[in-house]
Amino acid sequence: MSTDIELSEQVTLAHTQAQPLRIVGGNSKSFLGNATDGDSLDVRTHTGIISYEPSELVITAKAGTPLREIEAALHEHSQWLAFEPPHFGADATLGGTIAAGLSGPARPWSGSARDFVLGVRCINGKGEILKFGGQVMKNVAGYDVSRLMVGAMGTLGVLLDISLKVLPTVEQSLTLQFELAENDLSAWLRQWSSTALPLTAACHHQDTLRLRLSGTPSSLDAAHALLGADARVSDDQFWNDLREHRLSFFESEKPLWRVSLQGGAQPLPLHGDCLYDWGGAQRWLLSDERATVVRAAVEACGGHATLFRQADLDAPVFHPLPTGLRDLQRRVKQAFDPAGILNPRRFSPDW
Amino acid sequence: MKQRLISALKGIIAGDSLLTTTEQMRPYECDGLSAYRELPMAIALPKSIDQVKAILKTCCDLDIPVVARGAGTGLSAGALPLSNGLLLSLARFNQILEVDPVNRTARVQPGVRNLAISEAVACHNLYYAPDPSSQIACSIGGNVAENSGGVHCLKYGLTVHNIQQLTFLTMQGEEITVGGSGLDGPGYDLLAVMTGSEGLLGIIMDITVKLLPKPDVAEVILAGFDDVALAGSAVGLIIGAGIIPAGLEMMDNTAIRAAEAFAHAGYPTDAAAILLCELDGSREDVAAQTARVCELLNTNGATSLQRATDPAQRQRLWAGRKAAFPAVGRLAPDYYCMDGTIPRRHLPQVLSKIDELSKEYGLAVANVFHAGDGNLHPLILYDANKPGELEQTEAFGAQILETCIAVGGTITGEHGVGIEKINQMCSQFRAAELTQFHAVKHAFDPTGLLNPGKAVPTLHRCAELGGMHVHNGELPFPELDRF
Numbered sequence: 001m002s003t004d005i006e007l008s009e010q011v012t013l014a015h016t017q018a019q020p021l022r023i024v025g026g027n028s029k030s031f032l033g034n035a036t037d038g039d040s041l042d043v044r045t046h047t048g049i050i051s052y053e054p055s056e057l058v059i060t061a062k063a064g065t066p067l068r069e070i071e072a073a074l075h076e077h078s079q080w081l082a083f084e085p086p087h088f089g090a091d092a093t094l095g096g097t098i099a100a101g102l103s104g105p106a107r108p109w110s111g112s113a114r115d116f117v118l119g120v121r122c123i124n125g126k127g128e129i130l131k132f133g134g135q136v137m138k139n140v141a142g143y144d145v146s147r148l149m150v151g152a153m154g155t156l157g158v159l160l161d162i163s164l165k166v167l168p169t170v171e172q173s174l175t176l177q178f179e180l181a182e183n184d185l186s187a188w189l190r191q192w193s194s195t196a197l198p199l200t201a202a203c204h205h206q207d208t209l210r211l212r213l214s215g216t217p218s219s220l221d222a223a224h225a226l227l228g229a230d231a232r233v234s235d236d237q238f239w240n241d242l243r244e245h246r247l248s249f250f251e252s253e254k255p256l257w258r259v260s261l262q263g264g265a266q267p268l269p270l271h272g273d274c275l276y277d278w279g280g281a282q283r284w285l286l287s288d289e290r291a292t293v294v295r296a297a298v299e300a301c302g303g304h305a306t307l308f309r310q311a312d313l314d315a316p317v318f319h320p321l322p323t324g325l326r327d328l329q330r331r332v333k334q335a336f337d338p339a340g341i342l343n344p345r346r347f348s349p350d351w
Numbered sequence: 352m353k354q355r356l357i358s359a360l361k362g363i364i365a366g367d368s369l370l371t372t373t374e375q376m377r378p379y380e381c382d383g384l385s386a387y388r389e390l391p392m393a394i395a396l397p398k399s400i401d402q403v404k405a406i407l408k409t410c411c412d413l414d415i416p417v418v419a420r421g422a423g424t425g426l427s428a429g430a431l432p433l434s435n436g437l438l439l440s441l442a443r444f445n446q447i448l449e450v451d452p453v454n455r456t457a458r459v460q461p462g463v464r465n466l467a468i469s470e471a472v473a474c475h476n477l478y479y480a481p482d483p484s485s486q487i488a489c490s491i492g493g494n495v496a497e498n499s500g501g502v503h504c505l506k507y508g509l510t511v512h513n514i515q516q517l518t519f520l521t522m523q524g525e526e527i528t529v530g531g532s533g534l535d536g537p538g539y540d541l542l543a544v545m546t547g548s549e550g551l552l553g554i555i556m557d558i559t560v561k562l563l564p565k566p567d568v569a570e571v572i573l574a575g576f577d578d579v580a581l582a583g584s585a586v587g588l589i590i591g592a593g594i595i596p597a598g599l600e601m602m603d604n605t606a607i608r609a610a611e612a613f614a615h616a617g618y619p620t621d622a623a624a625i626l627l628c629e630l631d632g633s634r635e636d637v638a639a640q641t642a643r644v645c646e647l648l649n650t651n652g653a654t655s656l657q658r659a660t661d662p663a664q665r666q667r668l669w670a671g672r673k674a675a676f677p678a679v680g681r682l683a684p685d686y687y688c689m690d691g692t693i694p695r696r697h698l699p700q701v702l703s704k705i706d707e708l709s710k711e712y713g714l715a716v717a718n719v720f721h722a723g724d725g726n727l728h729p730l731i732l733y734d735a736n737k738p739g740e741l742e743q744t745e746a747f748g749a750q751i752l753e754t755c756i757a758v759g760g761t762i763t764g765e766h767g768v769g770i771e772k773i774n775q776m777c778s779q780f781r782a783a784e785l786t787q788f789h790a791v792k793h794a795f796d797p798t799g800l801l802n803p804g805k806a807v808p809t810l811h812r813c814a815e816l817g818g819m820h821v822h823n824g825e826l827p828f829p830e831l832d833r834f
């Protein structure tokens with residue numbers, strides 16, 4: 001029997017018995033989300049690239065396919081996943097990558113995981129195999145359920161197959177380094193905000209601003225001449241380490257917060273060490289402050305905060321929602337998983 | 352019921368904000384797809400969000416359906432009024448509330464015209480990228496509701512990729528904000544679900560769009576081909592070479608001649624097809640890419656090549672493409688615009704099928720495509736005054752859409768389902784998926800009063816199309832896939 005039918009039968013059975021399921025991929029992102037329990041539903045057997053058309057810029061693969069296998073196939077044709085997904089481990093699968101919906105340093109300029117999803121086949125909480133979207137770039141038939149699945153941590157459906165838009169790899173990249181105080185960051189951003197720069201990453205930490213530029217060699221030289229810089233580095237090591245949380249910054253026992261807010265916002269009034277990624281729109285904060293304090297400060301700037309690595313802090317992982325939105329999200333969850341069996345509580349403590 | 356609705360509305364809006372006579376309502380009887388016409392019970396043109404809330408509550412209490420309308424340029428009868436419903440025009444919400452040049456965002460009301468956003472932020476050297484050909488008229492609220500695209504979407508994405516936050520009202524008048532002030536919002540990605548929801552899930556009241564800095568330079572290349580298939584394969588070659596043009600559009604001979612006569616863009620009227628390729632970015636990147644694209648075009652069958660660098664020249668070359676619909680509109684009393692999207696490699700096959708069908712039905716077709724992303728706009732020429740010709744045209748169009756589905760494509764790339772393609776939804780999706788869509792709708796709108804009957808067909812309707820007998824909503828042999 002094919003693996004998708006097997007998986008759907010397991011979900012159907014669990015649905016009728018109201019038996020919670022814990023969806024398991026490569027376990028590389030098992031640290032993310034609230035604790036969940038249930039029988040494990042292993043999707044790693046559902047693996048393999050189904051189709052890859054380089055000239056169409058589309059790849060379709062089964063959810064259990066290792067991310068590195070996909071990246072290797074794309075690399076052969078000088079293409080890549082332009083949202084630079086973090087792996088967080090050698091066994092990361094495509095399904096886990098999409099379910100977690102994380103994107104790497106290029107995200108503000110190239111788009112996020114959800115921006116690249118063209119279609120999915122999935123199993124809803126009733127065990128039905130459903131297909132949404134497709135393999136074409138533009139598709140507005142029906143609600144955009146494919147993108148809804150991104151970042152839902154498996155709580156709306158078990159991903160089976162995923163079609164992604166892919167892009168040609170960049171010709172060349174270089175990193176420029178500047179000395180810049182944290183308080184001067186927003187002024188710097190203001191100065192350059194209306195200039196078209198070939199930016200593909202921007203990070204600030206401990207008085208150093210790093211910019212990655214990508215393009216043809218001559219356009220990189222031109223941008224370097226325009227921006228100036230204190231140092232110029234040609235390898236991508238820093239950005240890979242940032243994406244995979246291997247920088248020494250991340251070696252800490254403190255709770256790690258992911259803060260999403262406006263790039264140009266001022267430093268947050270919170271104790272701790274802050275690393276600005278995505279030109280400031282994604283901040284990594286190591287802080288001992290209470291969860292409610294962190295969240296109140298972030299909310300005051302219109303953002304939201306995820307408790308990315310807990311260090312035993314007792315707080316919901318994802319930012320609590322205002323009542324109206326929370327009720328709507330609960331109804332959406334029920335629309336896909338009426339018995340509440342898919343990764344219960346992993347996404348929201350309420351369901 | 353109509354009288355009850357009108358007297359209740361009079362307590363909320365008055366004067367020219369409430370239209371109730373046939374004469375007043377006539378201009379609103381259809382959207383851009385004028386084959387479908389209907390008059391609503393009344394039309395409300397509120398000015399404040401509190402008025403909209405009160406109107407929705409009233410309709411909720413009276414159990415009256417509500418159809419939202421932006422600028423009415425939609426091409427799938429999404430904003431078609433319902434005879435037993437209220438038409439809610441958002442046209443008076445036309446203010447740009449805030450421009451944030453540092454974060455490159457603008458907060459706008461739903462009735463703001465697409466082009467007005469780019470005009471308002473031009474002083475910051477910024478613009479809003481999605482540019483539907485209807486951009487001088489269509490509203491941003493309508494763009495969100497349809498997930499509209501434009502000629503620059505190949506590189507810069509559709510509406511869904513270019514908005515950050517939305518506030519919408521539920522049928523009960525509750526205000527809900529989705530997305531975030533940063534690049535993502537908390538919880539499920541309901542911003543994605545709202546985008547393209549065709550007025551079925553909520554009334555969009557406030558939109559934060561992303562802005563981009565204008566590229567340093569742009570160059571447009573116009574290539575003529577004496578074979579449509581060659582033009583099609585050149586598209587694959589350009590993208591295969593690792594170049595993502597800002598726009599990559601194709602027109603066939605009928606469309607070229609119509610556009611040239613209308614806009615005098617300097618198109619080669621003897622060509623079987625033209626490609627318009629725009630490259631933008633830094634001076635150095637554009638120079639390198641232009642050289643490469645010209646080389647690819649020359650070695651792969653282009654019979655003519657023009658290049659435009661200065662804004663006036665570029666605008667002239669685009670003018671023909673942007674005016675393609677009205678230009679084709681002069682070739683026949685009426686035209687019917689299709690919107691299927693296919694994997695690009697099937698372009699030659701689908702084009703010859705369209706050609707075949709055109710002969711079979713005796714109806715001419717002009718083809719305009721967003722070639723880079725495989726989005727086809729065959730324009731079927733017909734005369735609505737000839738008895739039976741509209742029906743023939745619709746049957747022809749339906750077959751084109753079935754062809755798109757058969758090659759792995761979709762029935763609509765950017766114009767939406769509305770009423771127009773509701774039957775083809777039964778071909779593209781199975782009962783289980785349609786049921787899931789209805790469940791999503793129910794989660795957002797338990798009353799079912801927002802734009803009912805559009806976008807997602809009932810199972811009953813699909814079953815009837817298939818000629819099946821449905822009793823009490825039950826399908827015979829429910830275990831079988833038939834949709």
Ligand SMILES: Cc1cc2nc3c(=O)[nH]c(=O)nc-3n(C[C@H](O)[C@H](O)[C@H](O)COP(=O)(O)OP(=O)(O)OC[C@H]3O[C@@H](n4cnc5c(N)ncnc54)[C@H](O)[C@@H]3O)c2cc1C
Pocket residue numbers: 382383418419420421422423424425426428429430441461482483484485488489490491492493494495496497498499500501502549550551553554555556676677765766802
């Ligand atoms: C000549 C011409 C060229 C076109 N070119 C393109 C093109 O290049 N690309 C493209 O994608 N489209 C194109 N279109 C189609 C059309 O312009 C788009 O679909 C546009 O987004 C519709 O906007 P509107 O304000 O006119 O919406 P309307 O037609 O008024 O409404 C469209 C749908 O949105 C809903 N709606 C409107 N406002 C709201 C709101 N505030 N809240 C909730 N629902 C709402 C309506 O109920 C309806 O279902 C073209 C149309 C014409 C006539």
